[in-house]
Structures are given as C-alpha cells and as structure tokens.
Amino acid sequence: MNPVEQRFSAVSTRIDQACGTAARTPADVRLLAVSKQHSADAIRALHALGQNAFGENRAQEALQKMAGLSDLSIEWHFIGPIQSNKAKDIAQHFDWVQSVDRAKVLRKLAAYRPAPHRPLQLCLQVNIDEEPQKAGASPAQLPELAALAAALDQVNLRGLMCIPTAGADASTTAASFRRMVALQQDLNARGHRLDTLSMGMSGDLELAVREGSTMVRVGTDLFGPRPPRT
Numbered sequence: 001m002n003p004v005e006q007r008f009s010a011v012s013t014r015i016d017q018a019c020g021t022a023a024r025t026p027a028d029v030r031l032l033a034v035s036k037q038h039s040a041d042a043i044r045a046l047h048a049l050g051q052n053a054f055g056e057n058r059a060q061e062a063l064q065k066m067a068g069l070s071d072l073s074i075e076w077h078f079i080g081p082i083q084s085n086k087a088k089d090i091a092q093h094f095d096w097v098q099s100v101d102r103a104k105v106l107r108k109l110a111a112y113r114p115a116p117h118r119p120l121q122l123c124l125q126v127n128i129d130e131e132p133q134k135a136g137a138s139p140a141q142l143p144e145l146a147a148l149a150a151a152l153d154q155v156n157l158r159g160l161m162c163i164p165t166a167g168a169d170a171s172t173t174a175a176s177f178r179r180m181v182a183l184q185q186d187l188n189a190r191g192h193r194l195d196t197l198s199m200g201m202s203g204d205l206e207l208a209v210r211e212g213s214t215m216v217r218v219g220t221d222l223f224g225p226r227p228p229r230t
C-alpha cells in the first residue's frame, strides 16, 4: 500500500472499530476528508480510493481546487469562517456548509443558492464550550437560528457541528459531545429534523463516535501534516 492508501485504511479501521465498541453501524458515521492546504492531486488520490466528501475552510482556495477536479463527482463541504463577501461563492459551489453561526450569513447563503441546484445542506456551528473569540453560535441562539433556517427556501438544516476546546482531557471533551446530542434532541423536539452531528477530528474521532457523531472531519490523519499556506 502507498502512504495514501495506508492512511485511508487506518482511519477507516479506526472508525469501524469505534463503531464496534459503541455498538453502532459504520454506515451511520460518514467520513469527511478535510483537504484544506492540500493539493487537488492529493484530493484526486483519495477520491480514487472511494472517498467522495471533502471539506475546505477557505473559499478562494477551494474554488481553485474545484476547477481542477470538475471531472470528479465530489461532495464539497465548507467548514470555515464565512465572510459576507464570500457567501455567494460558498452558496453556489458547495453542497454543504457546516459553519453557519449567525442569521445574516444564513439569509445570504439562502439568497445566493440558485434555484436549479438542490437546497444547500446546512449545519449550525455551535461554540459548545462557549469559548470567547471562538466561532459558532451559543447554545442559547440555536432555536432562533434553526427556526430561521426552516423558514428559508433553498436551505436544508441537517444538523450541528462543533470544535470542542483544543487540548481538553477526554472526559471534558466527551461531556461537550454529549451536550451536542442534547442540543440536537432539543431542536428535534421543537419540530426540526436534524440527522447530522458533525464532531470528531483526527485526535478525538473515537470519542466522538462513542458519543454519537454521525460525521467525523479528518484532515491530518488522512493527508499527513498540512504544508504551510503559500
């Protein structure tokens, strides 16, 4: 196996084993390959192994790669901060946006999603540990944002995404993941139909799967260390 195959196989095995430990079905946990700072060729190599969902966090960088990969059927997820002046590009070129955290951005994404496209699939990003300076809506803001999403055409609210405090111990991170599950349940009790919990990265995907993640976002352990931005 070449290094790409080795890393892909290792991450897939970790997800399968975590599902086994948690008595969950591997088909219920999707792998999002976070390709930020990696080349279009690196994406192509992973796609050739069967990976079809890729995540990017900068619109301009992503659009350049997409142009070189238009022959492939890829599901693109935007997972980074959304500047207002990039909302149009993001709405028109991505299938999913996981980093929606305020009403203004939500309205713009819906307005810019062209009608022949299927609705944009959305996750609300939650600042689950309520860290100052960190992106994401506070848990208290979620009902209002979810209601707005439900009222807008061309967007489909699928779930919640979080990035817990970096470097916290496992029990603290597990508690954050559990609060995400409770927030999803609360929104569904209000009539929403969220089926996605996007949580878990290279370092904590097993923990996230154990606590109920349905989508892990893995960069480093799939692609190797990120080269510096040029």
Ligand SMILES: *Cc1c(COP(=O)(O)O)cnc(C)c1O
Pocket (backbone or CB within 6 Å): 034, 036, 057, 079, 080, 163, 201, 202, 203, 217, 218, 219, 220, 221
């Ligand atoms: C970069 C990034 C990841 C992947 O992180 P790794 O630790 O490299 O697996 C996941 N989610 C988001 C939002 C990211 O920006």
